[in-house]
Amino acid sequence: MSYAKGAALGLNIPVVPISTLDLLTASFVASQSFEGRFMTLIPARKGESFGQMFLAQDGKVTVESEPVLVDYPTANKIAQDGVLLIGEGVVQFSEQLKSSVPTTKMIEGVVPSPVCLLRLGQQLLSSGGSFPSVSDIEPVYLKEFTVKSGIIRQ
Secondary structure, three states, X not given: OXXXXXXXXXXXXXXXXXXXXXXXXXHHHXXXXXXXXXXXXXXXXXXXXXXXXXXXXXXXXXXXXXXXEEOHHHHHHHHHOOOEEEOHHHHHHHHHHHHHOOOOOEEOOOOOOHHHHHHHHHHHHHOOOOOOXXXXXXXXXXXXXXXXXXXXXX
């Protein structure tokens, strides 16, 4: 984010904000023939993932939820509902899910496609919408930061 903001300021161009979850979702849909509900997951800390629910139907993808923090119990419930789990955020749940929900559908190896990134950027640019100023763009954090101070004792 810092690099993009610095380059945009130096070149006097806008930053076209595209979320990682959107990019992975577009990359998955472009590479698979899939119909149904799926959750795209990216790793977070402490055994959790960030995820967002989507529906692929009739060649179109619609967003079904805002991005959320997903822990194992949540992933287990989603897997029990028959939802496909995709992305690297599945890795931390995969062994537990395979034993607790043997019918779990998951695809771990979804990688971001540069072609999809360009398409998403072009769609946003051609939509005619306005973008936030470079100084106002910030990453979206779904989890509060925890800062620990260390005390050095001698």
